[in-house]
Amino acid sequence: MAHIYSEEVMKLFTDPKNMGEIENPSGLGKVGNPVCGDVMWIYIKVNNETDVIQDIKVKTFGCVAAIATSSKTTELAKNKTIKEAYQITKKQVADDLGGLPKQKMHCSNLAVDALQRAIVDYLKKNGRSIEELEG
Numbered sequence: 001m002a003h004i005y006s007e008e009v010m011k012l013f014t015d016p017k018n019m020g021e022i023e024n025p026s027g028l029g030k031v032g033n034p035v036c037g038d039v040m041w042i043y044i045k046v047n048n049e050t051d052v053i054q055d056i057k058v059k060t061f062g063c064v065a066a067i068a069t070s071s072k073t074t075e076l077a078k079n080k081t082i083k084e085a086y087q088i089t090k091k092q093v094a095d096d097l098g099g100l101p102k103q104k105m106h107c108s109n110l111a112v113d114a115l116q117r118a119i120v121d122y123l124k125k126n127g128r129s130i131e132e133l134e135g
């Protein structure tokens with residue numbers, strides 16, 4: 001079979017970072033892809049005073065690309081403020097992975113959505129609004 005994935009994708013697929021769960025997370029985001037059935041959960045632990053994401057874990061049931069993108073997203077978000085993490089883009093994740101095969105770009109690059117949902121969940125739990133992250 002032709003090797004369609006970059007070296008970085010294969011590296012993270014075989015040795016993914018930040019896999020697992022966090023007990024009593026500050027925020028939890030879930031995203032599923034109804035087309036292929038892949039699904040992932042992102043858990044974040046946030047410092048209430050600084051808004052920094054101190055810990056982040058991801059649980060992914062998915063293909064090679066879904067595992068690599070979720071791993072990369074957690075690496076990019078760790079130790080960032082929620083505002084910085086909210087601005088991480090799918091393009092940034094794909095670029096940092098050395099690119100993704102075209103057909104996988106939209107299908108598998110879901111972790112950024114899960115991360116944003118986890119951040120929104122954290123804000124809601126604290127009676128805060130998503131508007132403070134925009135602009």
Ligand code: FES
Nearest residue numbers: 036038063107108
């Ligand atoms: Fe993996 Fe679609 S086949 S996300």
